[in-house]
Amino acid sequence: MAYDVNAAPALADLETSLDDAGLKNPRVREYVRHWAEHTGAERVEVIGASDDARLISESLKAGEILPAGEGRYYARSYVKDTARSEERTIVATANPADKGIYDNWRPSGEMRPLLEKLMRGASAGKTMYVIPYLMAPPGSPLEPYAVGVELTDHRTVALHMIRMARCGVEHVNNLADPNRFVRGVHVTGDLANLGQGTPQDKRYFVTFADERTILHFGSSYGGNALLGKIAHGLRQAAYDGWASGEFLAEQFMLIGITDKETGRTWHIAGGFPSASGKTNLAMMLAPDSLGDRYHVEFYGDDIAWMRVDPRDGRIYAINPEFGVFGVAKDTNEVTNPTALRSVGPDTNVLFTNVAYNDDSHEVWWEGRTPEPPTDVTGWRDWTGQLISERSPEEQGKPWAHPNSRFTTTLTNVPNIAPDFDARSGVPVDAIIFGGRTRDREPLIRAITDLAEGVYDGLTLGAEATFAAEGVDGQLRYDPMSMRPFMSYPEGAYAAHWLKIIGAASDQPIFAHVNWFQRDPDDGHFLWPGYRENLRPLLWLLRLRDGEVQGKQTPVGIVPTKEELDLDGVDIRPEDLDELLSIDTGRWTTEMAHREAHLAQFDGLPEEIWAAHRRVAAALAAKAG
Numbered sequence: 203m204a205y206d207v208n209a210a211p212a213l214a215d216l217e218t219s220l221d222d223a224g225l226k227n228p229r230v231r232e233y234v235r236h237w238a239e240h241t242g243a244e245r246v247e248v249i250g251a252s253d254d255a256r257l258i259s260e261s262l263k264a265g266e267i268l269p270a271g272e273g274r275y276y277a278r279s280y281v282k283d284t285a286r287s288e289e290r291t292i293v294a295t296a297n298p299a300d301k302g303i304y305d306n307w308r309p310s311g312e313m314r315p316l317l318e319k320l321m322r323g324a325s326a327g328k329t330m331y332v333i334p335y336l337m338a339p340p341g342s343p344l345e346p347y348a349v350g351v352e353l354t355d356h357r358t359v360a361l362h363m364i365r366m367a368r369c370g371v372e373h374v375n376n377l378a379d380p381n382r383f384v385r386g387v388h389v390t391g392d393l394a395n396l397g398q399g400t401p402q403d404k405r406y407f408v409t410f411a412d413e414r415t416i417l418h419f420g421s422s423y424g425g426n427a428l429l430g431k432i433a434h435g436l437r438q439a440a441y442d443g444w445a446s447g448e449f450l451a452e453q454f455m456l457i458g459i460t461d462k463e464t465g466r467t468w469h470i471a472g473g474f475p476s477a478s479g480k481t482n483l484a485m486m487l488a489p490d491s492l493g494d495r496y497h498v499e500f501y502g503d504d505i506a507w508m509r510v511d512p513r514d515g516r517i518y519a520i521n522p523e524f525g526v527f528g529v530a531k532d533t534n535e536v537t538n539p540t541a542l543r544s545v546g547p548d549t550n551v552l553f554t555n556v557a558y559n560d561d562s563h564e565v566w567w568e569g570r571t572p573e574p575p576t577d578v579t580g581w582r583d584w585t586g587q588l589i590s591e592r593s594p595e596e597q598g599k600p601w602a603h604p605n606s607r608f609t610t611t612l613t614n615v616p617n618i619a620p621d622f623d624a625r626s627g628v629p630v631d632a633i634i635f636g637g638r639t640r641d642r643e644p645l646i647r648a649i650t651d652l653a654e655g656v657y658d659g660l661t662l663g664a665e666a667t668f669a670a671e672g673v674d675g676q677l678r679y680d681p682m683s684m685r686p687f688m689s690y691p692e693g694a695y696a697a698h699w700l701k702i703i704g705a706a707s708d709q710p711i712f713a714h715v716n717w718f719q720r721d722p723d724d725g726h727f728l729w730p731g732y733r734e735n736l737r738p739l740l741w742l743l744r745l746r747d748g749e750v751q752g753k754q755t756p757v758g759i760v761p762t763k764e765e766l767d768l769d770g771v772d773i774r775p776e777d778l779d780e781l782l783s784i785d786t787g788r789w790t791t792e793m794a795h796r797e798a799h800l801a802q803f804d805g806l807p808e809e810i811w812a813a814h815r816r817v818a819a820a821l822a823a824k825a826g
């Protein structure tokens with residue numbers, strides 16, 4: 203269909219709607235005008251958090267969302283639009299030196315015209331929602347990097363943004379530099395005709411990092427569409443943090459642990475590749491036997507920005523987000539009761555792609571209960587198909603999509619930290635990394651040297667999850683859990699880490715954790731996990747405070763059995779021995795894989811290579 207420029211909103215109407223919304227920033231208005239004309243949107247609507255109730259009722263009326271109990275809502279996505287697409291995600295700049303191994307770099311001169319062509323007229327007949335937002339607690343020293351305006355032609359995306367970011371015109375009206383905001387344009391496109399996953403794939407998700415512009419075309423799902431979260435909060439912010447030399451933006455959770463006896467609170471930030479339990483850890487409760495003494499507080503489950511605070515020389519972290527976009531699968535009373543409480547009645551939670559009951563408005567996903575509801579009356583799977591009409595061959599198919607989600611604001615999380623929106627963020631005592639590894643990695647190993655800590659983050663990985671992804675026993679490396687979000691070269695990334703953390707006069711301790719070691723014979727997990735994960739973390743904090751010494755190994759310090767508080771844990775002595783020991787042979791094999799992994803990265807700082815050689819030499823001496 204030819205694009206008819208006359209269908210674009212009359213300029214006068216557009217100005218009136220911007221005036222009515224109180225949008226004063228002239229540069230934002232100019233930007234909205236440009237893209238409204240370019241995409242051919244029929245009308246423009248500026249929205250913020252206070253529009254949520256109205257947007258919800260409009261979406262219900264239009265059938266875009268369905269009621270899922272009191273103050274809970276449900277949406278299905280298009281069937282071929284269910285996850286972030288890494289192969290279609292690109293970082294584009296003018297400088298070829300920005301090309302790294304994982305950032306999928308392309309010249310912006312090539313990508314700009316492509317995206318402009320795809321977006322031209324592509325929102326015809328639709329409303330363009332203008333969403334000014336802030337990816338930081340208000341008043342944060344990182345606020346200048348946190349301001350953005352997303353334009354989206356999808357109302358459900360707008361509802362997600364309101365939950366995931368602080369939204370409203372107040373975030374852009376009085377900027378010291380009115381031009382300093384991230385420009386994010388999201389155009390859904392004709393989802394049924396985009397060739398998702400085929401050689402004719404028309405989708406493009408591009409961050410023009412040096413222009414602070416994000417253009418995403420061809421999806422309305424998750425990080426493809428909520429531009430504040432991953433595109434701005436991680437890719438753009440990581441680039442900005444590097445370019446400015448001021449901060450790190452990482453796919454990290456952030457928690458606080460308070461000792462109620464002494465009143466002391468520690469904070470831990472940490473990166474985990476997907477499917478390694480990051481959200482469960484971030485929402486963890488203290489085990490019953492330690493609950494009288496310790497309280498775990500939630501700050502965030504997915505993103506942390508970290509900088510040095512000149513006032514005390516410590517690393518401070520903020521969670522730039524305002525909500526949780528959590529994976530529903532396997533969330534239940536055992537794995538994450540906190541998550542269930544945060545999606546209860548009147549939380550205004552939005553579920554996506556879980557199973558839904560037309561009659562009772564209940565939702566269900568795999569792992570919510572051990573078995574699906576026995577009475578299937580009214581139940582539809584995530585595609586909208588009635589379970590009762592499934593053919594015999596379809597019976598085994600999951601009811602919910604494996605990447606189905608719940609979207610809820612931070613304030614619904616029962617153990618949200620009281621200072622979660624503190625301007626300065628919170629001081630970080632420890633930075634942890636953890637993957638899903640069935641052997642080799644002990645329960646916890648602490649690293650006190652900065653370069654060895656960064657080296658450990660760069661060699662983070664998780665077991666390949668299915669055969670096609672990797673060789674048995676070999677990790678899929680995911681440096682700092684940032685592989686899909688890297689926006690500049692890895693060598694520079696490592697140097698930037700050394701610089702930022704190195705500038706702190708009181709540096710966090712590093713550690714690598716692994717809750718997933720298994721018995722090679724019967725496959726049982728050696729460590730009970732979940733709430734018990736607090737115990738190795740408490741040991742780490744005591745180590746940092748000099749209260750325990752642990753046992754030095756070639757790959758870090760591990761706890762002695764006596765140092766780990768195991769009161770109330772049901773664990774076999776032989777499993778505990780295994781969890782706290784280092785298999786030199788397995789580690790030596792791993793070192794060769796690490797070397798090949800690191801060798802891909804141009805300009806990797808010598809300190810990182812030196813750390814690698816130190817660990818290798820210590821292992822060789824031990825094997826001796």
Ligand code: OXD
Nearest residue numbers: 286424425476504527
């Ligand atoms: C992700 C997410 O894709 O947090 O990592 O949604």
Ligand code: MN
Nearest residue numbers: 453503504505
């Ligand atoms: Mn994530």
